[in-house]
Each structure stands twice: as structure tokens, then as C-alpha cells.
Amino acid sequence: MRGFWPIFKRELFAFFVTPLAWVLLTVFLLVQGAHFFLLVDHLSTVTADAGDQTPLEAFFGDTVVLYLVLFLLVPPMTMRLFAEERRSGTIETLMTAPVSVPAVVLAKYAAALVTYIAMWLPTVLYVLILARTGGIDLHAAAASYLGVIVVGAGYLAIGLFMSALTRSQFLALLGTALVVLLLFLVGMGEFVTRDGTTLHDVCVHLSVWSTMTEMARGVVDSRRLVWGATLIVLPLFGTVRVVDAWAWG
Amino acid sequence: MTAIAVDKLTKRYGTHLAIHDVSFTVPRGSITGFLGPNGAGKTTTLRILAGSLGKTSGTVTVAGFDVETSSLEARARIGYLPEQAPLYPEMRVVEYLTFRAELKGVARRDRRAWVDEAMEKAVVGGVRDAMIGKLSKGYRQRVGLADALVARPEIVLLDEPTAGLDPNQIHEVRALLRGLGGAHTVLLSTHVLSEVEASCDRVVVLARGELVAEGSLEVLHAAAGSFVVVLRGEPEAARTVASAVADVTRVEASSVDEGTTRLVVHLAASASIDPVVAALVSAGMGVREVSPVRTSLEEAFRALTLTDKGDETGASS
Known part of the structure; x- marks a missing residue:
């Protein structure tokens, strides 16, 4: 793992000295803030017996806002990781230093993941606000955040892989967005395929939507976690192979 | 002691043969010039x-x-400066070099001193806190050079380190290169021959992906000879006759005065001028004077790296 730590630090630095990170963070918090406001507003006007959702479920679960946010957030976060270095040629100075390929890949990934988690941190305030004004299931809150991290980590790994495939940041952005969208649509298949068919089972199993909905209720299913881990490990492994392969081009 | 040993190296891109069966060695502590025309395979070999x-x-x-x-x-013992000196534009010079030193495994307690030393050697101390993206090409090149030196590598590989620099900067970089010999082994790719004469004690010459010469600078000088031949005859006719002789790589013909022509005949490695004189005489041109010219490095380079003499024979009248 030689080279992990300095590359990790540099990637974090590179992300936060560019305006992109701050734009993304601002948009992210604006959307989440508006979402929270609408949610609280909605829950305060409906009659008690009409609400069949907890606030957490509505924030993390059956909502399209979360996916919209992930869809807009992840591709621009990961697009530059390898594509920019290849276009500018810095990848050559990086790879001719005594560093191992897995260290480079994991360092870049870890930096993106830490940034992603840092973006979610301010939303913990919402949980605290809710906890002050009413009861909140802290177990479900923790499960929700676990879900957000697992799904985001998978998306980031896909983004990293896409960034390694091309010199063009734009193509990396496009590729990531497409795969993320495709994953979401496969999950939506749960609602359009007939119960009992194999296709339906596959869709249910692969559904990011159901994963988040379950976790927002506090249900942590190990099968969901295995699927999340697959979404992380497979693209990372692919990235290592792709980076290895450049030298033989 | 051998610092770099290349044995029967071949690199193929699809069907294109970039490097073919190249073997050479670079002795420890030497400054070796890696010569060749553009596209000869220098950068491929260095990479x-x-x-x-x-x-x-x-x-x-x-x-x-x-x-x-x-x-x-191997990588831990090499300092490499790629052709374009790629750097991260959003970092400051000192930040970048500290990052590179850490990446190359320089211990924390040495890092500051080694970074300072590299900045001093490459003369970039004056811009230590400047953003790399705002630096001129010359400074960026030297930051790349400082990066190549920062971990005190045994071997320094430089791909055209003076490309794009102004004459003053070239002078500084050459002075720096001369100071590197002994402690470091330097392999320096270039097609600027005066650079080799100024800084190097050995050369390796590539052309079309193959090794054409290796050794001391004298190898280059001995590799090709040229002669001035003064004769009675027309420049065009004399040039045609001389060019047709085997081992003649290039002929320059000029008219001295009415009916007298001055030829500069460039010969391939260790070839004799005699067949040229014989050919001219038997073509009815009276040879008045034959004298050798000490080959410049440029001529030697051309003689070594050009084989297709047809497209390079040119009259300068």
C-alpha cells in the first residue's frame, strides 16, 4: 500500500481548493435543507392518523430527492479523479513514483468517500432538531446513514471506474450518470414486473430504492449490505485492472 | 559499475515497431546524452x-x-522528468515538492531539508510559494527538475529538460546538469546537440527505433567525415556524380566562379573519399583540391541518423 497516505491527502486538498467542491456542497445542502423544510411543513399539517411514515422514512426512504441528489452529486465528484491526471499527464509522474496501483486507486477512492461523508455531516443537525422536538428512532437514523453511505460508496466506486476508463472528464461524468441511472431503473423494475417472476426477484434484490426504504425504517438486511459491498468492490477491482492495463497500451 | 542496462529491448504498438532490439549500458556517475531525431524512440525508451x-x-x-x-x-531509485513536466496546477511549488518527497518515501525528518536542497539546485527557491499553474514554462520545467531530484535518486532520467526554455534558463539548467555527474547517473534525452557537447560525457544514439551509436563523444566525431572538393565543372552535374557514389550521405554544391565548383561531401561512418574523387575524374571533372573538414556534431548526427540520402541531398548555391 505504498503511497496511500500522501495521495489521499493530496486528493482531499485538490478537491477543496477547487470551486467545484464548494458548489456541490452548497447545492447539496440547499436541496437537503429545502427537502427537510417541506417535510417538516408537510408533517405538521397532516393529521396524526394520516401519517404512516416517520420523518426519517420520508427523508431517506420513499423519496426521489435523495436519488436526485446522488445523481447530481456523485458524477462530478469522481469525474476528475483519473481522467484529469491522464489528460494533463500527471498520471505519469504519479505512477513512476514508487507507489502501488491498489494504493493509488484506494487513496483516490478514500478521498472521494471522505468528502462525500463530510457533505452529509451537516444533515445530522436535522436529526438533532427532530430529536429535540419529538421522539426519534436513533437506531433507524443510524441505519439510514449507513444506507446513504453504502449506496453513495457504491456510486463513487462506479464513478472512479468510469474516470479510469477515459481521458475525458465529461465522458466520465456521463458514463457514471448513466450507470447510476440504470441501477435506479433496475430497482424501479420491482414495481413494474409481476410478483413471483425471476425478473421481479432480481429487481428487488438489486433495488437501491428498496435498500434505502428498508434502512430508513431501521431494517438492516445483510443481503442489502452484500449487494452494496459488491457495488463497491467490483468497480474498485476493475479500476485497479484498468490502471494496470494503461502501461500496456 | 553499470547504472542502467538495456538488453535487446523491443516495444511494439500494434503493428508499429517503436523500438527494435536496442541494447546499451550507462555507467554509474556518468552524464549520458540520449540522442536521436524526433520519433526515434527516445521518449518510449525513457518511459x-x-x-x-x-x-x-x-x-x-x-x-x-x-x-x-x-x-x-527500481522506481524508488529513479528521478524522472517527463517531456512536458506535468504538474498539479492548483498546488504551490513547496507543497508539490513536499508531496512528491513524501510519495517517494523521503523520511519526515529529512523532507524539509531535501525539498529545500532540490529547490536550490533547480533554482526555484524564488517561486516556492507561487501557484504552479501561474508559473511560466521555464519555471514549470525547473519545478519538474526539482521533483526529479528531491528524493536524491541514484539515477536521473530527463526527457528534453531544456525544451521551451530561454537561453539564460538553458544555461542554468546545463550548469545544474554538470553538477549532477558523479553523485547521480544522468540519462538526458535531447535533440539539441550543443547540449550534449556542453553537458555530457557519453552518448547513446537512436534512429528509427534502433541503436546507431554508443560511447564517448569521440564516437560521434569519428562516425562520419566530410571533405571539401574543388573541381572544374558545373555544380549540378558534380553533385549528381558525387551523390551516386556509395557511402555518400549528403552533397552540398556551390559555384566558386565560372566553371569551378566547390563540393562539400559528407560520408557515412569510416568511408573513404577516394571513390568520390575517382568518380568525378572519370566523369571528366578535373579535381583541383581535396581537404578534410572536421565534422561538427550536427554532421555526425545527420550521418548517423539519416539513411535515405536521396531526400537530404541539397545544393546550397
């Missing part, structure tokens, strides 16, 4: 040495380590 490109066949050993099977050990 294979630096470990950023795989080879098709052959073996490459750097500081005693095979660049493929002991890649990390």
Missing part, C-alpha cells in the same frame, strides 16, 4: 526505464533492479 510503460521483450535493469519484476525498488 520504459522509468516504469510507466511496459515493454514487448528484452530486459531493462536500473540500479540493479529489473524494472518489471522489481518495479517498486
Whole structure:
């Protein structure tokens, strides 16, 4: 793992000295803030017996806002990781230093993941606000955040892989967005395929939507976690192979 | 002691043969010029040495380590400056060099001193807190040079380190290069011949992906000879006759005065001028004077790297 730590630090630095990170963070918090406001507003006007959702479920679960946010957030976060270095040629100075390929890949990934988690941190305030004004299931809150991290980590790994495939940041952005969208649509298949068919089972199993909905209720299913881990490990492994392969081009 | 050993190196891109069966060695502590026209395979070879490109066949050993099977050990002993000196524009010079030193495994307690030393050697101390993206080409090149030196590598590989610099900067870089010999082994790719004469004690010459010469600078000088031949006859006719002789790489013809022509005949490695004189005489041109010209490095370079004499014979009248 030689080279992990300095590359990790540099990637974090590179992300936060560019305006992109701050734009993304601002948009992210604006959307989440508006979402929270609408949610609280909605829950305060409906009659008690009409609400069949907890606030957490509505924030993390059956909502399209979360996916919209992930869809807009992840591709621009990961697009530059390898594509920019290849276009500018810095990848050559990086790879001719005594560093191992897995260290480079994991360092870049870890930096993106830490940034992603840092973006979610301010939303913990919402949980605290809710906890002050009413009861909140802290177990479900923790499960929700676990879900957000697992799904985001998978998306980031896909983004990293896409960034390694091309010199063009734009193509990396496009590729990531497409795969993320495709994953979401496969999950939506749960609602359009007939119960009992194999296709339906596959869709249910692969559904990011159901994963988040379950976790927002506090249900942590190990099968969901295995699927999340697959979404992380497979693209990372692919990235290592792709980076290895450049030298033989 | 051998610092770099390249044995039967071949690199193929699809059907294109970039490097074919190249073997050479670089002795420890020497400053070796890596010469060749553009497209000769210099950068490809350097990238294979630096470990950023795989080879098709052959073996490459750097500081005693095979660049493929002991890649990390080899890379830890190399300082490499790629052609464009790629750098991160959003970092300050000192930040970048500190990052590179850490990446190359320089211990924390030495890092500051070694970074300062590299900045001093490459003369970039004056811009230590400047953003790399705002630096001129010359400064960026020297930051790249400081990066190549920062971990005090045994072997320094430089791909055209003076490309794009102004004459003052070139002078500074050359002075720096001369100071590197002994402590470091330097392999310096260039097509600027005065650079080789100014800084190097050995040369390796590539052309069309093949090795054409290796050794001291004298190898280059001895590799090709040229002669001035003064004769009675027309320039065009004399040039045609002389060009047709085997081993003649290039002929320049000029008219001295009415009916007298001055030829400069460039010969391939260790060829004799006699067949040229014989051919001219038998073509009815009276040869008045034959005298050798001490070959410049440029001429030697051209003689070594050009084989297709047809497109390079040109009259200068």
C-alpha cells in the first residue's frame, strides 16, 4: 500500500481548493435543507392518523430527492479523479513514483468517500432538531446513514471506474450518470414486473430504492449490505485492472 | 559499475515497431546524452526505464533492479522528468515538492531539508510559494527538475529538460546538469546537440527505433567525415556524380566562379573519399583540391541518423 497516505491527502486538498467542491456542497445542502423544510411543513399539517411514515422514512426512504441528489452529486465528484491526471499527464509522474496501483486507486477512492461523508455531516443537525422536538428512532437514523453511505460508496466506486476508463472528464461524468441511472431503473423494475417472476426477484434484490426504504425504517438486511459491498468492490477491482492495463497500451 | 542496462529491448504498438532490439549500458556517475531525431524512440525508451510503460521483450535493469519484476525498488531509485513536466496546477511549488518527497518515501525528518536542497539546485527557491499553474514554462520545467531530484535518486532520467526554455534558463539548467555527474547517473534525452557537447560525457544514439551509436563523444566525431572538393565543372552535374557514389550521405554544391565548383561531401561512418574523387575524374571533372573538414556534431548526427540520402541531398548555391 505504498503511497496511500500522501495521495489521499493530496486528493482531499485538490478537491477543496477547487470551486467545484464548494458548489456541490452548497447545492447539496440547499436541496437537503429545502427537502427537510417541506417535510417538516408537510408533517405538521397532516393529521396524526394520516401519517404512516416517520420523518426519517420520508427523508431517506420513499423519496426521489435523495436519488436526485446522488445523481447530481456523485458524477462530478469522481469525474476528475483519473481522467484529469491522464489528460494533463500527471498520471505519469504519479505512477513512476514508487507507489502501488491498489494504493493509488484506494487513496483516490478514500478521498472521494471522505468528502462525500463530510457533505452529509451537516444533515445530522436535522436529526438533532427532530430529536429535540419529538421522539426519534436513533437506531433507524443510524441505519439510514449507513444506507446513504453504502449506496453513495457504491456510486463513487462506479464513478472512479468510469474516470479510469477515459481521458475525458465529461465522458466520465456521463458514463457514471448513466450507470447510476440504470441501477435506479433496475430497482424501479420491482414495481413494474409481476410478483413471483425471476425478473421481479432480481429487481428487488438489486433495488437501491428498496435498500434505502428498508434502512430508513431501521431494517438492516445483510443481503442489502452484500449487494452494496459488491457495488463497491467490483468497480474498485476493475479500476485497479484498468490502471494496470494503461502501461500496456 | 553499470547504472542502467538495456538488453535487446523491443516495444511494439500494434503493428508499429517503436523500438527494435536496442541494447546499451550507462555507467554509474556518468552524464549520458540520449540522442536521436524526433520519433526515434527516445521518449518510449525513457518511459520504459522509468516504469510507466511496459515493454514487448528484452530486459531493462536500473540500479540493479529489473524494472518489471522489481518495479517498486527500481522506481524508488529513479528521478524522472517527463517531456512536458506535468504538474498539479492548483498546488504551490513547496507543497508539490513536499508531496512528491513524501510519495517517494523521503523520511519526515529529512523532507524539509531535501525539498529545500532540490529547490536550490533547480533554482526555484524564488517561486516556492507561487501557484504552479501561474508559473511560466521555464519555471514549470525547473519545478519538474526539482521533483526529479528531491528524493536524491541514484539515477536521473530527463526527457528534453531544456525544451521551451530561454537561453539564460538553458544555461542554468546545463550548469545544474554538470553538477549532477558523479553523485547521480544522468540519462538526458535531447535533440539539441550543443547540449550534449556542453553537458555530457557519453552518448547513446537512436534512429528509427534502433541503436546507431554508443560511447564517448569521440564516437560521434569519428562516425562520419566530410571533405571539401574543388573541381572544374558545373555544380549540378558534380553533385549528381558525387551523390551516386556509395557511402555518400549528403552533397552540398556551390559555384566558386565560372566553371569551378566547390563540393562539400559528407560520408557515412569510416568511408573513404577516394571513390568520390575517382568518380568525378572519370566523369571528366578535373579535381583541383581535396581537404578534410572536421565534422561538427550536427554532421555526425545527420550521418548517423539519416539513411535515405536521396531526400537530404541539397545544393546550397
